[in-house]
Amino acid sequence: MNRLILESLSLIDERHLADCLTPPRRRPRRLLPALAACLCLTVALSAPAWLWQAGSDAAAGDGAEAPEESGGGVFPEAETELQEHDFKTESTESGNGGFWPDEEAEPQPQEDSFLPPSGEALSGTAEGGSEESATEQPVSPRPDDSSAAVYNDISHTLSGSRLWIPGYFEETVDAAELAELLPEDLAALATVTAATAGFDGEGAPVELRLSLDLATGAQALLALAPDPLPRCYAAADDGEAVSTLAGQPFVLWRQAGEVLTLAAVGALPNDVHLQLTLSADSAGEGAARPLLEKLLTVLVLDPPTLPRRSGDEIPFWQDTALTHAEALRDADFGALFPTAPPDGFLAESIRRFTDAQHDTLSGLWCKGLAELSWTVRRFEAEDAARLVAPGERERYDLALYPIPRADSVPEALREVVACPVFEADDLSAELLACRADVLADKGDVEGARFRFAVRCGALLVEVRSKGVAQEWLLEVLTGLTE
Amino acid sequence: MTDEALVELFWQRDEQALALTEQRHGASCRALARSILHSEDDADECLNDALLRAWRAIPPERPRSLAAWLHKVVRNLAFDRFRAAHAERRGGGELPLLLDELRDVASPADSVEAAVSAKELARSIDRFLDRLSPRERRLFLGRYFYLTPLADLAGREGMRPNHVSVTLGRLRGRLKAHLQKEGFSL
Numbered sequence: 125m126n127r128l129i130l131e132s133l134s135l136i137d138e139r140h141l142a143d144c145l146t147p148p149r150r151r152p153r154r155l156l157p158a159l160a161a162c163l164c165l166t167v168a169l170s171a172p173a174w175l176w177q178a179g180s181d182a183a184a185g186d187g188a189e190a191p192e193e194s195g196g197g198v199f200p201e202a203e204t205e206l207q208e209h210d211f212k213t214e215s216t217e218s219g220n221g222g223f224w225p226d227e228e229a230e231p232q233p234q235e236d237s238f239l240p241p242s243g244e245a246l247s248g249t250a251e252g253g254s255e256e257s258a259t260e261q262p263v264s265p266r267p268d269d270s271s272a273a274v275y276n277d278i279s280h281t282l283s284g285s286r287l288w289i290p291g292y293f294e295e296t297v298d299a300a301e302l303a304e305l306l307p308e309d310l311a312a313l314a315t316v317t318a319a320t321a322g323f324d325g326e327g328a329p330v331e332l333r334l335s336l337d338l339a340t341g342a343q344a345l346l347a348l349a350p351d352p353l354p355r356c357y358a359a360a361d362d363g364e365a366v367s368t369l370a371g372q373p374f375v376l377w378r379q380a381g382e383v384l385t386l387a388a389v390g391a392l393p394n395d396v397h398l399q400l401t402l403s404a405d406s407a408g409e410g411a412a413r414p415l416l417e418k419l420l421t422v423l424v425l426d427p428p429t430l431p432r433r434s435g436d437e438i439p440f441w442q443d444t445a446l447t448h449a450e451a452l453r454d455a456d457f458g459a460l461f462p463t464a465p466p467d468g469f470l471a472e473s474i475r476r477f478t479d480a481q482h483d484t485l486s487g488l489w490c491k492g493l494a495e496l497s498w499t500v501r502r503f504e505a506e507d508a509a510r511l512v513a514p515g516e517r518e519r520y521d522l523a524l525y526p527i528p529r530a531d532s533v534p535e536a537l538r539e540v541v542a543c544p545v546f547e548a549d550d551l552s553a554e555l556l557a558c559r560a561d562v563l564a565d566k567g568d569v570e571g572a573r574f575r576f577a578v579r580c581g582a583l584l585v586e587v588r589s590k591g592v593a594q595e596w597l598l599e600v601l602t603g604l605t606e
Numbered sequence: 607m608t609d610e611a612l613v614e615l616f617w618q619r620d621e622q623a624l625a626l627t628e629q630r631h632g633a634s635c636r637a638l639a640r641s642i643l644h645s646e647d648d649a650d651e652c653l654n655d656a657l658l659r660a661w662r663a664i665p666p667e668r669p670r671s672l673a674a675w676l677h678k679v680v681r682n683l684a685f686d687r688f689r690a691a692h693a694e695r696r697g698g699g700e701l702p703l704l705l706d707e708l709r710d711v712a713s714p715a716d717s718v719e720a721a722v723s724a725k726e727l728a729r730s731i732d733r734f735l736d737r738l739s740p741r742e743r744r745l746f747l748g749r750y751f752y753l754t755p756l757a758d759l760a761g762r763e764g765m766r767p768n769h770v771s772v773t774l775g776r777l778r779g780r781l782k783a784h785l786q787k788e789g790f791s792l
């Protein structure tokens with residue numbers, strides 16, 4: 125029967141599939157409510173005392189101090205809508221019941237308040253929360269080591285997804301461009317201290333990351349992207365909830381500790397996705413919560429746009445698979461590419477890769493578990509720190525450092541001992557022998573492992589090998605550099 | 607090119623309709639078939655068969671949504687192939703998982719299966735779907751029509767997989783109650 129149910133779904137009316145064929149819709153924005161909300165915001169920013177601190181009554185236009193335009197039947201439809209936009213803060217009386225949903229319940233956007241009363245955990249201990257919710261594990265993998273929970277390092281969570289964006293590049297966004305992209309009202313709340321934008325190889329925006337200094341002394345990180353942003357996993361310790369601000373649902377976290385963190389993830393009306401993480405002194409939650417709401421409100425009502433690049437603004441990039449013959453013909457780096465791999469080694473990958481940060485010709489050859497990785501690129505300024513002279517044995521001789529090298533290599537020498545750069549003229553059998561790392565790993569290929577680089581004028585050859593004879597490496601390198 | 611324009615091409619018996627339809631909907635159809643069959647070749651064949659059916663069926667049919675119409679056809683064809691290829695053998699992927707999930711709705715007994723008309727059941731499920739919110743419908747059909755993995759559904763809806771799972775559990779419970787109420791013996 126269950127298979128019949130599954131199969132009979134093929135016969136359902138097509139109209140039901142309409143929901144699946146279009147992305148989840150945001151609540152439609154109507155002009156009057158939007159106008160009224162803008163008006164509300166303008167008044168709110170100029171008179172925070174009655175709106176942001178007094179709570180919902182003022183925002184809903186329910187009270188003598190409320191401006192006449194925002195209620196009183198001038199825009200009855202807008203007023204109804206505004207009740208949904210009500211940003212309750214300290215004075216909320218609804219408590220946590222129903223706002224921070226227990227973990228078993230599907231999180232539904234809540235209309236009556238945005239953030240929970242300060243000091244209350246978001247799950248488990250919250251009134252209305254269930255026992256199960258307190259013990260539920262966060263969805264995202266979270267390191268056991270709490271010190272690794274760098275909750276506000278958005279770049280860390282994004283980096284994995286960036287690796288596979290062809291032609292990805294980043295740029296610092298200057299103040300003039302930011303002024304065009306960001307809502308004007310943001311300046312009243314925050315100063316942008318750093319702005320970095322990432323683009324794909326066609327110049328389309330991937331993300332815009334902003335560091336913000338807030339007037340209260342708190343800091344915030346704002347990430348904007350055309351696609352949903354990964355959630356910051358660490359703050360899930362205190363649970364999460366979904367709430368609605370000006371009609372837009374946001375997933376919220378709160379993490380208390382020495383530093384208080386409030387975070388929100390969601391989409392803006394123009395379908396730009398955001399992650400906003402606000403960090404403040406733990407004693408300052410009373411100010412932090414409305415501040416987060418204000419920031420979000422500004423962004424919702426006047427959504428920022430993402431920068432875009434075109435034409436010459438896009439750095440040249442390529443990622444091309446080559447044959448060995450093509451690699452040898454490469455005008456930039458082919459001269460330092462080995463003419464043939466060691467006997468029996470088969471090419472796994474030979475690529476020419478260029479982007480804003482890299483320009484390489486690389487080859488990887490394998491023979492069972494043995495492998496040879498060979499990369500040719502330009503010698504960069506930062507490589508100079510790893511240049512070693514034959515006399516500086518402490519900087520490259522692995523025999524001086526027993527395993528585990530994490531204990532034996534002084535911290536200051538770790539980088540250079542891991543991959544020293546030799547001058548081509550210094551290459552010798554004795555030098556390479558110092559780099560031979562003989563490990564007797566059961567089941568692994570026999571033979572030494574090598575990792576080092578050789579500078580040949582303006583170019584650098586990086587070699588990493590396992591199970592390749594030292595004599596072969598020396599012969600090829602000497603032949604090429606001559 | 608819009609779906610309406612594509613349907614118009616079918617009606618004009620313009621063979622370009624096939625290539626353009628594949629261009630526009632081929633990827634989603636292949637993905638749907640692949641999620642049932644786990645074979646690129648079979649998925650390609652399902653798509654080709656579906657395009658052929660479209661050519662034969664339109665006209666006289668004029669689908670309101672060409673995408674939905676094609677997805678239904680592809681899904682049917684994929685299930686036919688799945689049955690033929692696997693008989694009683696349980697394969698990998700989402701399908702066995704879904705069958706397990708639906709055990710709490712109905713028994714897997716063949717005798718019951720034989721007694722119920724799939725069409726009748728589909729009409730009843732139509733009525734059930736009518737009563738769901740758009741999000742519930744997306745989740746239910748995303749999972750049981752499109753065989754979408756939970757994690758993907760969660761990502762699409764901005765929910766956590768656990769919440770998607772709980773919501774689907776409740777929907778299955780509601781479906782069971784609905785089917786029982788409509789006289790299906792489960």
